[in-house]
Structures are given as C-alpha cells and as structure tokens.
Amino acid sequence: MQFEVIATCNTTRARVCRMKLTHGVTMLPTFMPVATQAAIKGLTPEQVESLGITLILNNTYHLNLRPGIKILDEAGxxxxxxxxxxxxxxxxxxxxxxxxxxxxxxxxxxxxxxSPFTGEPTMLTPEESISIQHSIGADIIMQLDDVVSSLTVGPRVAEAMERSVRWLDRCIEQHERSGQRDRQNLFAIVQGGLDAELRDRCLQAMIARKDHVAGYAIGGLSGGEEKDVFWRIIKQCAEQLPADRPRYAMGVGFAEDLLVCVALGVDMADCVFPTRTARFGVALTFKGPLNLRLRKHAESIEPIDENCPCPTCSSRTSRAMLHHIVTIETAGAHAVTQHNLVFQAQVIGRARDAIMEGRFPDYLRTFFENYFGDHGYPEWCVDALRSVGVDLLEGRDLPLIPGSGAKWEYSDVA
Ligand SMILES: [Zn+2]
Incomplete structure (x- = not known):
C-alpha cells in the first residue's frame, strides 16, 4: 500500500489521503458499499464502477460458506x-x-x-481467517477479532479486547508467512467497548505493532450504543492512531455520522444502510431521506433530486414512477440503489473537495442546514463537532434533538 496525506483541515481533524492498493487508487475519506455475497444487491459490477466507486466490501463468513474456498481458488x-x-x-x-x-x-x-448448512461444529481460528482472506484475494484484509456487542458490560469486554490483541499477533504471523504482504494489506481492529481506559490499552498495544499492520479499524461500535459515547470513542481512537495509517470506522453509514467521523479524523467507513434502505423504497437526498412509498409522491413528475448526476436522476425518472414500482419491481431497487450510492459518494466527495479547499467547516454547516432544516440538529453531532472547533449553530436558535437525533428522520422513512 502507498499511503499519502494530501491535505488536512485547519480547524477539524479531517484530512484527504491517497491510498494506492493493488487494484488502483482510492481517495480518502471514502464510503465503502457492502457487497455481502460478492454482489452489491441490485447492481452489476460495471454499474458500480461507472458510479465512480473504487473500493467495496465483501463478507468473508458468507464467501467461505458459499461458494467456498475451492471455487474461489479455481476462479483466481x-x-x-x-x-x-x-x-x-x-x-x-x-x-x-x-x-x-x-x-x-x-x-x-x-x-x-x-455451520448454518450442515449444523457441524466448525472452528474459525485467526490463522484460518487470514488464509481464507488470502484465497479471496482482497486488497485489504481484517484481523479476526473477538467481537462483543457494544452493549455488553463487565469483564467480558476486557477479555475480548485482550484476546483481540493476541489474535492480531497470530494474524500478523500467518500473513507474513504467506508471502501475500505485497498484494494484501492487513488492518488491526481496535476493541475495548465503550470503556475509554480499555480503548487506551488496546490502542497502545496495537500501535506498538504498527510496522506489521497497514491500517487500523475502530471496531465494536454502531451496535445501538448511545451516540454521545460513540463519538467520544471514535475521537479518542482517531486522535491516537498513527497519522501515516488509514483509519476505518466500521458500520458507519448515515450521512451525518459519516461527516462527524470524518471531522474527528476517520478516513473510511462502510454500512449496508444506503443500499438496504433503497430496497425499502427510501431515497437519500441532501434535504433528508425521501420515502418513495408514500402517497404524496404518486403524482410527482420530478426526479428524486434535480441536481443529482446518478443515472436515475439524470434520465429524469420521476418520483411517481418510482412510487409505482419501488419494492414491487426489481427495477425500482436498481434505480434507487444507484441513486443512494451516488448520494453517499457525493456527501463524502464534497467533503474531500472542501478539505482540499480549506472550507470544510462551512461545508459541514451547509450540509446540516440543508439536511435537517428547521427540525433541529442531533445534539450529539453539535457536541462532537464543537469538540473539533466547528459550531454548527453559530448564533442560530435551533432545537437540539437528544439521543440518536436521527430517529425522527430514519424511523419515518425506513
Ligand atoms: Zn440520483
């Protein structure tokens, strides 16, 4: 991997980086769509590439069960x-x-x-996880970690964190033995739950192994924990992780979450949300999500977003047409999925441009103003961005929404 920091924000911790992997360059920050079964649901690989997407995610667990390593090896x-x-x-x-x-x-x-197919007891070791990922041949591979829910408390969290460090060593050994190190890049996953002290200990141990890992993920979050704790853990990890390695926040996909994470120093994120919600008939826009199933769209000949460059909007497919077919015809899922992936790419692409041009704080303020309008902002976003020097409100008198703050949006539409 060639990794280079190209620009940093003067106010926040956001940055733009160039990451060159075996299959080309990906500019960071980036959002990675999830192709669980080696396919983005509803799209062909050519379509995904034509949307400008340069990095996607596959699930090892699923690919190992079906089609299995033998077929993947045969396919190359x-x-x-x-x-x-x-x-x-x-x-x-x-x-x-x-x-x-x-x-x-x-x-x-x-x-x-x-095994979900045979019921046979099956063991996945750190070494096996790495060698399966070698057969898959991904450009970035992840260590096997001991995963606990972000809502778990007590000694199990410390145990899982410590085991994740030990398993990282086994993954490193397996990876370095394989001779795949030039083609494939191993990432460590920082664990430690919602406990700042455990996170510190994990960070220390994993940063000590920096020469053996190409990047770091922040794991164990996005599992229903309080958003106020979520952003503090992200910030704590992003601050300490080495500047010359990419930082990946796992399972982050709502637009406001992405932008807050970028402001806190995160470079990469993934989530099934944009593609899954598309199949349920929800189009994401800069003015907030749009539930195309609602009657109010039945007579609208407008596209989802006049200014969107996606194939669906640029061919002026109407909201009425999408209302007519979405969740019924597969073409509806294709159309909205393409739009949502372009939306995600635009949210993050415009963030990259703004960081390069020294106007990222303004971009954040404009984004929140358009996205949430007068409904008020999620309180945690305001707090998180204030911690890196950006005041979203800046003299404006808006209500702050406690909790996840996003609920009014996504529960209405999803
Ligand atoms: Zn569009």
Missing part, C-alpha cells in the same frame, strides 16, 4: 469471481459469525460455531 480469487476490477476489502468473518450463528463459543484457539 474474489475479484475474478465477481468481475470486480477495483479495490476490495474483506472483513474477518468474526462479526457475522457471532451475530448469525445460533451457537458460537469463543475459546483462545478461535471461534467455534455450527
């Missing part, structure tokens, strides 16, 4: 298998294993789970 890796020529990141399989398998037992050796 997941890039060939799915016809994707740009960069690819795989998770380690740990998260799905814990969230999807009814039976999972974590031991020091690895995670013991029952």
């Amino acid at each position: 890796g997941a890039h060939n298998f799915q016809g994707w020529n740009r960069n690819l990141l795989t998770d380690s399989g740990g998260f799905q294993l814990v969230s999807l398998s009814k039976f999972t037992k974590i031991t020091e050796e690895g995670a013991l789970f029952s």
